[in-house]
Every structure is written in C-alpha cells, then in structure tokens.
C-alpha cells in the first residue's frame with residue numbers, strides 16, 4: 001500500500017506545551033503500523049497550510065499569551081481551516097487550540113479573544129482550576145487522562161458533550177461527576193483531556209483513524225504493533241482510573 | 255513595618271492557595287516576623303536570592319561553595335525548603351537566642367512565586383534569575399507569569415541582578431526599572447548551537463520576539479569537555495570542574511561565578527572560585543553516584559528530573575546511550591503529559607521502567623521507539639531487577655528518576671533518607 005496520509009500540526013512551538021506532539025505521534029505511529037505512509041507538516045505563524053488534501057489537523061495547548069500570538073495568523077487561515085472541517089477531515093484540538101476554534105474565550109479580566117467559530121461553544125476562563133485525573137464515559141469507551149485548565153465551555157443549543165465525567169472536573173456544566181467533557185462535530189473533536197489524550201485512549205484514536213481512512217476508501221487494519229501499544233495503555237489506564245477517584249491535587253504545590 | 259510586610263507575604267500565600275489556610279497565622283505567631291528583617295540586616299555581605307525554574311538547588315550550592323572558598327561563613331536554606339515558611343524557619347533556627355546571625359552571607363534558593371514578597375522582608379543585595387522553563391504547569395499555569403514573578407522580584411535587588419542572557423523572557427529585563435545593576439551570564443553561541451536541544455528555555459509567547467534579546471554576557475561559558483568547563487569571567491578564563499555533566503550545569507556555574515563576584519566585589523578571586531568548585535560534592539540525585547549494593551563495585555548514577563527541560567538537558571548531557579537504564583516516575587509528578595515533548599534519541603533502550611506511572615512512561619517510550627525490558631511499578635522490585643542484571647563494561651547504571659523516587663532509590667540502596675542542609 002502506498003497511500004500517504006497527511007497530518008498537519010498547527011503552531012507546534014506556541015501551542016504544544018502539554019505533550020501535544022504525543023497526539024501527533026499516535027496518529028503517525030498507528031497509521032504506519034497499519035501499513036500506510038505518513039507525511040507530517042508542522043505549520044507555524046506566517047507559514048501557509050499545505051495545498052491539497054489534509055487528512056488530519058492537530059492543534060494543541062498553550063498559554064493565553066500564545067493564543068493571542070497565533071490569533072491573527074489563525075484568523076487569516078480561517079477559510080482554509082473551515083474547508084478542512086467541511087471536507088470531513090479529522091480535526092483534533094486540545095485546550096487553547098480548541099478554544100481558538102470555538103466561538104471565543106472570555107478571560108478573567110473580561111477580555112474577549114475571538115475564535116474561528118467552527119466548534120459550537122464559547123469559553124469563559126475562571127479562577128477555579130480543574131487539575132487532576134479525569135475519567136469520562138463516551139461512545140468511544142472510557143476516556144481517561146489528565147486535566148489542567150480553568151475553562152468552562154458553554155455549548156450552543158443543540159450541541160452535546162462527547163463524554164460524561166465519572167471522576168474529575170470536566171469542561172462542560174458544573175464540574176464533577178455528571179459534567180460533560182469534549183465535543184464532536186462531524187469528524188472534528190475538541191477536548192481538554194491531556195496526558196496526552198490519544199496515547200491513553202487508543203480506542204478513541206482508532207475510531208478517528210478508521211473514519212479518516214474510510215474517507216479515503218481505505219480499511220484500517222490493526223496489527224500486533226497496535227496490540228503491543230495498547231497493552232501498555234491498558235496498564236496506564238487501570239492505574240489512572242483507580243487514582244482518579246481518590247487523588248486530589250491542589251493547583252499550587254505548597 | 256515588618257509586621258505589615260509579613261502580613262502581606264501571608265496574604266499572598268493565602269491567595270495562591272485559593273482560600274483560607276493556617277499559614278498566615280503560623281507566620282505571624284510562630285516566626286516572629288519583626289525579627290526577620292533585623293536578622294537579614296546583620297549579614298555583612300548581605301542576602302542573595304536564587305530564582306529559576308530549574309537549577310536553583312545546584313546553583314545555590316555552587317555559590318555557597320565559591321563563597322566558602324573565599325573564607326566566608328555561609329548561611330543557606332536546606333535543599334528544597336524554598337517557600338517563605340522554610341526560608342524563615344531556617345533563618346530563625348540559625349539565629350542565636352540573642353537574635354544574632356552567625357554567618358557572613360545568606361544564600362537562599364527561593365520559590366519564584368514568593369520571591370518579590372520575601373524580598374520586601376529580607377532586602378537581598380543580589381538576586382540571580384536563572385531561567386524560565388516550562389515547569390509543571392499546574393503550579394502557575396502560564397510560563398510568562400513565572401517570568402514576571404522573577405522580573406518583579408529582580409527590581410528589589412539593591413546591588414546586582416544576575417540575569418541569564420540566553421533566556422528569552424529574562425534577556426528582555428527592563429534595566430531602567432532596577433535598583434541594582436544587571437549582570438548578564440550565558441553560554442557561547444557555539445556551545446548552545448552544539449547542544450542537541452539548546453538550553454530549552456521557554457519561548458517568549460507574548461512579545462514579537464520569541465527568542466532572546468541580544469545582550470553581551472560578562473560571564474560566559476566558552477568551552478566544555480565532560481565535567482571540565484572554561485568560563486570567560488570578564489576577560490579572564492576560569493577553568494572549573496562541575497559536580498555533574500551537562501551544559502545546564504555549566505550555565506549554572508557561570509551564574510554562580512557572577513553571583514559570587516556580586517557578593518564579594520573586589521575580594522573575588524578566580525583561583526579561589528575554581529577551588530570552591532573542586533570542593534563541591536554532587537547534590538543528591540544530580541550526578542550523585544552510589545554503589546548498586548553494599549560491597550559491590552558497580553554504581554548507580556542518579557539523574558534527577560522534574561519537568562521536560564530538566565529531563566531533556568540531562569539526556570542531552572549523556573556521553574553515549576547508557577548500558578543499563580532504569581526510568582521511574584511516581585505521583586510526586588502528577589501530570590507527565592510533557593514526556594511527549596521530550597526527545598529520547600539519547601537512549602537505545604531502557605531496562606526497567608518503574609514507579610506508579612510506569613505504564614505511562616513505558617507507553618511514551620514505546621511511541622518514541624525505545625525498547626523497554628520490564629515494566630515493574632513497584633520500585634523495590636525494580637531495584638532488585640536492576641541489581642540482577644549482569645555488570646556493565648563501565649561499572650555504572652543510570653537511573654533516570656523524579657525527586658521522590660530518587661529519595662526512595664537512595665534509601666533502597668542503603669543511603670540516608672533525609673536530604674539535609676548543604677553543610
């Protein structure tokens with residue numbers, strides 16, 4: 001098979017401080033293990049998105065200052081990114097990256113950072129920080145990871161959370177069990193789950209890749225390499241699920 | 255006034271903790287805040303603060319040894335006791351019943367979150383700003399906040415501010431806002447370029463200039479060969495031996511020479527400074543070497559890390575891929591998302607992965623293509639597995655660990671479980 005899947009990571013320098021390379025590595029490694037060629041393009045501020053097909057777009061997490069820094073460039077790319085959404089390509093956005101693709105973020109000081117309006121939610125930042133392990137039930141099984149944010153996502157009418165929190169805080173609704181976490185629009189996902197999310201959640205990653213390949217008329221073939229990675233993920237997940245119920249982490253380690 | 259300052263400090267602590275706590279009462283009732291400024295004023299060579307995301311402990315140790323080599327009696331806070339409570343109780347414990355200090359100088363590592371308020375109480379003559387690196391984000395959330403905390407504290411130094419010229423945020427320090435003089439230190443461009451990932455200081459995400467502002471360094475690392483480095487000190491080359499390998503330690507050493515010179519002024523002697531480094535024992539877990547078992551010749555070299563930059567710089571400092579490797583992280587480091595931001599090219603395998611986060615670490619190594627021998631979350635069992643491996647050609651194992659597992663590992667190897675005051 002010589003099909004090449006093209007992954008684009010947006011702003012890896014400025015929005016890539018919470019292991020966001022890990023999510024890219026999961027797509028790369030699992031696609032290669034499935035017998036595909038992979039081309040990864042990293043796009044920074046002022047650099048153009050590649051012409052032609054983009055199979056996977058990843059945008060990661062960073063501080064508010066980084067959001068401000070990339071915003072003008074991102075808005076200049078709005079048409080291209082909107083086209084990636086409407087083409088049904090896989091989009092995976094984490095934290096600040098997800099906020100930039102939403103309706104926008106209102107900071108504690110009341111400043112509003114406009115988003116690209118591609119995800120149906122708006123964000124308010126608060127002083128109440130949610131830090132610690134998170135476990136949430138979803139159509140892709142139990143999503144586990146680490147959360148570290150002070151962002152509440154307000155969903156548009158008709159939009160629904162992807163997962164329901166069973167341990168941890170979550171981004172949508174009142175923090176705690178029953179809150180919502182992450183959102184899906186077609187093949188575009190926005191999440192506040194770190195860890196990073198995809199190494200810890202291979203079932204979710206495979207669901208995304210299956211759809212991304214189906215769009216190209218290719219079957220996703222899992223191999224023994226996938227099994228090997230997933231056995232380690234299973235061990236990590238078991239530990240996190242056990243700890244998520246009992247661990248309290250204060251935002252400042254005094 | 256002192257009571258007001260201490261109250262301010264306590265309020266700041268409360269604010270950071272996000273609610274009420276016993277801490278303010280503890281400070282005002284038990285630590286006699288009115289005494290603190292009095293004590294600080296008694297050090298003939300003043301008080302020095304060391305601030306930074308990484309390297310505070312090492313640099314504090316280096317400065318102390320260089321000053322001792324010049325004949326000074328040094329007061330320093332116990333390793334890691336860098337919050338106001340730790341700093342002030344150490345200071346009060348050291349003072350005699352009459353309220354007199356017995357040292358010539360106080361060299362204090364201080365948590366950047368409290369540095370400005372503590373500076374208002376202790377009036378440092380010299381403040382060292384080592385670096386702004388991406389640390390555990392759950393502490394201060396935004397890297398530029400950490401930078402601002404250090405820059406804000408720096409304005410309080412009465413004599414000199416020792417600043418890392420190779421740090422994007424710190425190199426942009428506003429000299430007009432300082433009471434003291436800014437003294438820049440750094441590493442030569444060639445050395446930074448030769449380092450696999452440079453110095454891993456945080457990108458400046460808020461200004462138009464993401465990298466450093468060009469500054470001339472008065473004290474600069476110009477050559478390294480293993481633990482031997484040459485530092486250009488205002489035109490005079492000083493050859494020193496570091497307690498452990500790595501460009502980051504060399505940069506810390508440059509900061510330490512600049513800081514010691516700031517404290518000593520005309521009394522600073524390059525030869526005495528070099529002698530100070532020669533007398534330095536490695537700090538716990540920072541290049542420290544311990545026998546693998548009592549009576550055995552082969553040793554464990556502890557390589558401690560607490561975040562992505564410190565792990566990356568330690569990996570980059572390896573001479574070659576180590577023959578036997580243990581890597582272990584426990585819940586003392588809650589969020590390890592950042593291990594995916596680290597390049598593991600320096601390792602060709604890891605023998606045993608351990609700690610509560612063993613599977614998370616093994617998973618990261620698997621995605622990095624680094625073969626792993628055994629995943630054993632129980633650290634005691636992991637130590638037994640490492641002991642059972644055949645001896646290496648160079649008689650050495652490398653244990654890459656976070657702070658808590660470094661302490662646990664030392665204990666399991668039969669060494670003391672308390673990291674005590676640096677002499």
Ligand SMILES: [Zn+2]
Nearest residue numbers: 577578579605
């Ligand atoms: Zn080996």
